[in-house]
Every structure is written in C-alpha cells, then in structure tokens.
Amino acid sequence: MGSVWSSPERPAYPHQALAVVLQVRARRLHAMLWQRPNDPFAGAWALPGGPLLPEETLGASVARQLAAKVEVAALGHLEQLETRSDPDRDPRGRTVATAYLGLIPSHVDPALPEDTAWHPVEALPATAFDHGSIVGSALRRLRSKLSYTNVGFALAPPEFTVAELREIYVAALGYDVTATNLQRVLLRRGVLEATGEQAPPGRSGGRPAALYRFAAPELEVTDPFAVFRPPATRPAGPRGS
Amino acid sequence: MGSVWSSPERPAYPHQALAVVLQVRARRLHAMLWQRPNDPFAGAWALPGGPLLPEETLGASVARQLAAKVEVAALGHLEQLETRSDPDRDPRGRTVATAYLGLIPSHVDPALPEDTAWHPVEALPATAFDHGSIVGSALRRLRSKLSYTNVGFALAPPEFTVAELREIYVAALGYDVTATNLQRVLLRRGVLEATGEQAPPGRSGGRPAALYRFAAPELEVTDPFAVFRPPATRPAGPRGS
DNA sequence: GTGGGTTTCCTACTATGAGGCGAAAACCTC
DNA sequence: GAGGTTTTCGCCTCATAGTAGGAAACCCAC
Numbered sequence: 045m046g047s048v049w050s051s052p053e054r055p056a057y058p059h060q061a062l063a064v065v066l067q068v069r070a071r072r073l074h075a076m077l078w079q080r081p082n083d084p085f086a087g088a089w090a091l092p093g094g095p096l097l098p099e100e101t102l103g104a105s106v107a108r109q110l111a112a113k114v115e116v117a118a119l120g121h122l123e124q125l126e127t128r129s130d131p132d133r134d135p136r137g138r139t140v141a142t143a144y145l146g147l148i149p150s151h152v153d154p155a156l157p158e159d160t161a162w163h164p165v166e167a168l169p170a171t172a173f174d175h176g177s178i179v180g181s182a183l184r185r186l187r188s189k190l191s192y193t194n195v196g197f198a199l200a201p202p203e204f205t206v207a208e209l210r211e212i213y214v215a216a217l218g219y220d221v222t223a224t225n226l227q228r229v230l231l232r233r234g235v236l237e238a239t240g241e242q243a244p245p246g247r248s249g250g251r252p253a254a255l256y257r258f259a260a261p262e263l264e265v266t267d268p269f270a271v272f273r274p275p276a277t278r279p280a281g282p283r284g285s
Numbered sequence: 286m287g288s289v290w291s292s293p294e295r296p297a298y299p300h301q302a303l304a305v306v307l308q309v310r311a312r313r314l315h316a317m318l319w320q321r322p323n324d325p326f327a328g329a330w331a332l333p334g335g336p337l338l339p340e341e342t343l344g345a346s347v348a349r350q351l352a353a354k355v356e357v358a359a360l361g362h363l364e365q366l367e368t369r370s371d372p373d374r375d376p377r378g379r380t381v382a383t384a385y386l387g388l389i390p391s392h393v394d395p396a397l398p399e400d401t402a403w404h405p406v407e408a409l410p411a412t413a414f415d416h417g418s419i420v421g422s423a424l425r426r427l428r429s430k431l432s433y434t435n436v437g438f439a440l441a442p443p444e445f446t447v448a449e450l451r452e453i454y455v456a457a458l459g460y461d462v463t464a465t466n467l468q469r470v471l472l473r474r475g476v477l478e479a480t481g482e483q484a485p486p487g488r489s490g491g492r493p494a495a496l497y498r499f500a501a502p503e504l505e506v507t508d509p510f511a512v513f514r515p516p517a518t519r520p521a522g523p524r525g526s
Numbered sequence: 527g528t529g530g531g532t533t534t535c536c537t538a539c540t541a542t543g544a545g546g547c548g549a550a551a552a553c554c555t556c
Numbered sequence: 557g558a559g560g561t562t563t564t565c566g567c568c569t570c571a572t573a574g575t576a577g578g579a580a581a582c583c584c585a586c
C-alpha cells in the first residue's frame with residue numbers, strides 16, 4: 045500500500061480518532077477526559093483517542109480506542125462530529141484528527157482507568173491541544189439534536205419517570221425545562237411511550253410516577269423543522285376542504 | 286516533520302479535500318463534477334478536490350482546489366461536511382477524504398474547465414468512488430439548513446424578488462413552497478429585508494416586484510428549534526405577567 | 527391615446543397546530 | 557389528616573399556512 049499513492053505529490057499524515065464522551069452524572073453533564081503524563085501538555089486533560097490503523101474506518105477506530113477506556117456496550121450513541129486539520133494543532137508535528145460524539149446513558153457507571161475521569165462540561169480543567177474547543181462543538185451538536193431528534197435515549201436509562209428524564213434534559217441542555225412540557229412534546233411526537241408500569245414508590249413519598257421509555261432505540265429525526273414543508277408531509281392543513 | 290511522529294505506530298494516510306459545490310441553475314439544483322479521464326473510474330464523474338498539502342488546513346485546501354475550477358470569489362458559503370475513511374474507498378490504496386459543502390449564488394455563471402460540468406442533483410451521472418453518497422449528504426445538509434439558517438444568501442443574488450427567491454428555494458429543497466409563506470416567514474425572522482427598490486418591469490408584463498436582500502451576509506442560525514427553549518431566549522411567553 | 531384585459535404582486539383575514547404556563551386533581555408516605 | 561410529589565387538564569400565545577381581495581403595471585385592441 046502506498047508506493048505510488050504516497051508519493052511526494054500525495055503527502056500523508058498521521059490521523060487520529062478522538063471521542064467526546066458525554067454523560068449526565070449527578071444532574072450535571074460530564075465529559076470523559078484523561079490526564080496526559082508527558083509533554084506536550086503534560087498534566088493537561090485530553091480527549092480519549094488514538095491513531096487510525098491501516099485497516100479500520102474512523103468509526104471503528106474510535107470504538108476501538110474507547111474500548112480501552114470503557115465498555116463499548118455502554119455507549120448509547122456514536123456519531124462523527126468534525127475533523128480538525130490545523131497544521132499546528134500538535135506541536136510535535138502535523139496530525140489530522142476526526143472527532144466523534146459519544147453518549148453514555150446515565151444509569152451506567154463504567155469503570156475508568158486511573159488516568160481518566162469525568163469533568164463537568166461547564167468547568168473543564170486545562171485541556172490539551174484543541175480538545176477544549178472540540179468539546180464545545182460536541183456540546184452544541186448534542187444540544188441541537190436533543191431538540192429535534194430522539195438522542196435522549198442515549199443519555200437516559202431504558203425506563204424512567206418524566207421527572208428523571210427532565211433532570212437529564214436540564215443537565216444536558218444547560219437550562220431549565222418544565223416536566224409538563226417535556227412530557228407533552230415528546231409524547232406528541234411519538235418519541236416517548238408509557239410502559240404501563242409504575243416506578244417503585246420509594247424515594248420521596250409522593251404519587252408514584254409512571255414509567256416511560258423511548259419508542260425507538262435508534263436515532264431518528266423527529267420532525268426537523270416545520271418550516272417550508274410541503275402540505276403532504278406536514279398535516280398542518282388549515283383549511284379542511 | 287514526522288520522524289518520530291510517523292513511526293510504524295503512527296501510520297499516515299494521504300488526505301484529500303473534496304467539495305460538493307451546488308448552484309441553482311435554470312430552476313434546478315446542480316452539482317459541479319468533473320469527468321475522470323483515467324482509471325480508476327475512467328469516464329465517471331467525481332467531486333473536485335485534491336491532496337491536502339503539508340502547510341494548509343483542510344479549509345484552505347478546498348479553497349485552493351476549487352480555485353482551479355472556479356473563481357473562489359464566486360463561492361457564497363463553504364462549510365465542512367464529513368470525513369470518509371473506508372479503507373477501500375479508493376482501489377489504488379487507502380485515503381481519507383474530508384468533504385466540504387460549497388454554495389454558489391444563482392446569478393453568477395463561472396467559467397469551468399473542459400472536463401467539468403454542472404449536473405442536476407436528481408439525475409447524477411455515474412459517480413466515482415463514494416462521491417455519489419457524499420453528494421447525498423451535502424443535499425441533506427443544505428436542505429436542513431435552508432429551514433433554520435439564512436444559508437439562502439449563498440444561493441441567491443445580492444438582490445432579488447420574492448418570486449425569484451421562491452424559485453431558488455423550490456429548486457434547492459426539491460418541493461414546492463408558496464411565495465407568500467416564504468416571504469412572510471423570512472421577513473418575520475429578520476432574515477430578509479426590503480431594499481426599497483423595484484425590479485425592472487421587463488419580463489412578463491405584470492406589476493413590478495419589490496427587491497429584497499438578505500439582512501446578514503454571514504451564516505446565522507435563525508431560531509434552530511423552538512423546543513425546550515427557556516422563556517428568556519424565546520420571547521414566546523404566553524402569560525403576560 | 528384611451529380603455530379593457532391580463533399578469534403579477536402585496537396585504538389582510540382566518541384557521542390550525544404547537545409550545546409555555548399555571549392550577550387543580552390524584553396519590554403516597556408519615 | 558397534613559404534606560409533598562406527580563400527573564393531568566385547560567388556557568394563552570405564537571408561528572405557520574391557506575385564501576381572497578385589491579393594487580399596480582404591462583399589453584393589445586379600438
């Protein structure tokens with residue numbers, strides 16, 4: 045591989061796959077980072093990731109790198125985010141990095157290596173390379189998608205009460221939402237469905253909450269934008285006739 | 286560069302920057318493709334692009350490659366789309382490609398090289414590599430963004446009538462929209478503003494149309510999703526108190 | 527040149543759906 | 557029964573969409 049292909053006219057670059065893994069923990073959105081022991085950026089916190097190997101796709105590469113940190117089965121969702129190519133992004137030499145967004149449901153607490161820890165996204169420690177701004181991109185992506193897709197399933201446990209789901213959305217979005225509206229909107233869209241069961245009354249002595257689940261365990265675009273839609277697709281026909 | 290960095294543990298790959306350049310021409314959305322003279326995929330049509338050079342970012346690389354095809358000044362918008370990394374995407378050897386989405390306003394007709402031509406997106410010829418599906422990704426991206434941003438400015442001339450803008454939106458979206466709604470929605474959002482001038486009466490003997498322009502010549506997210514928004518951001522407070 | 531017809535555009539009215547908010551009802555624990 | 561929590565319901569407002577009427581300019585016939 046690469047005799048003709050990696051000629052001087054075809055310069056090649058080390059490529060790494062990075063992952064911004066997010067999870068709601070204790071009512072706050074956290075990102076998974078590991079602390080670099082060596083220069084450059086010794087002591088700073090970096091995104092998990094590593095080199096793209098010759099036979100794997102970027103998606104497979106991220107999954108493989110993440111497997112070294114957490115059980116991949118814990119991942120509820122993984123999607124490509126963006127590719128960074130600034131020649132100076134790594135002081136040791138040029139690299140290209142493709143970042144992914146990974147989400148972990150709130151009910152799992154995967155074991156992490158010694159050097160790896162969760163950090164609240166609104167109070168990140170000093171970050172290495174351009175990883176801080178990559179986390180920012182991931183946040184914007186997640187927050188947008190929470191509104192027009194069902195990504196929530198990747199942050200929530202398989203079954204939950206509306207109050208629990210609200211906590212997850214509040215933490216992920218960074219601002220307050222009412223449980224009433226959240227429930228009604230997600231139900232009307234068909235994103236959420238009642239299981240028929242009730243939550244164990246336990247915690248705080250109130251009316252037992254009903255349990256819900258996400259209708260589809262895969263990413264779906266709910267109804268991206270109700271704008272400029274043809275009447276056939278959008279049943280919002282004003283006139284009956 | 287790259288002695289330690291491109292060790293066997295740090296495999297390197299040729300990286301190319303591709304561009305899906307779209308323009309509305311004769312009421313239809315077209316993509317700019319060039320016909321490959323040699324194998325692989327001789328005769329098939331491919332996206333413009335080329336190798337990432339050692340000192341440039343991917344964004345600069347796309348702009349440079351496109352400069353060989355069209356005047357870069359013609360580009361109304363350019364944004365990163367996605368990165369393809371399938372090891373088999375190029376039969377000659379592994380490459381990684383980052384695709385960009387470029388938009389050209391409908392009023393310019395840049396000169397193209399001999400091997401390059403515009404093709405309607407709904408009837409693409411045989412495409413090389415994975416370029417066909419990349420065009421599909423670009424289409425989805427454009428169509429989404431037309432609804433919740435002001436990208437339209439990158440497809441429209443600096444001044445236009447509502448009827449002209451409607452033609453552009455219909456072509457780009459692929460379905461019919463009414464001029465009345467388009468005008469009302471874009472005006473309310475503040476995306477569009479009247480110039481105060483009138484279009485030359487010319488074409489077909491009717492009342493001369495008013496001219497409009499996009500308020501901001503840069504990409505802005507209009508109001509992505511009116512969902513789960515805090516009342517402060519979204520002035521849609523029902524209760525007056 | 528004037529008047530009618532035509533074409534196009536603009537504006538107003540109306541209908542429907544969707545989200546935000548508040549309060550009452552239902553229910554459990556203590 | 558008191559207190560707390562969850563659920564459900566109704567009202568309000570806003571945004572989008574359809575339709576119709578009127579206004580403005582062009583073309584053609586007389």
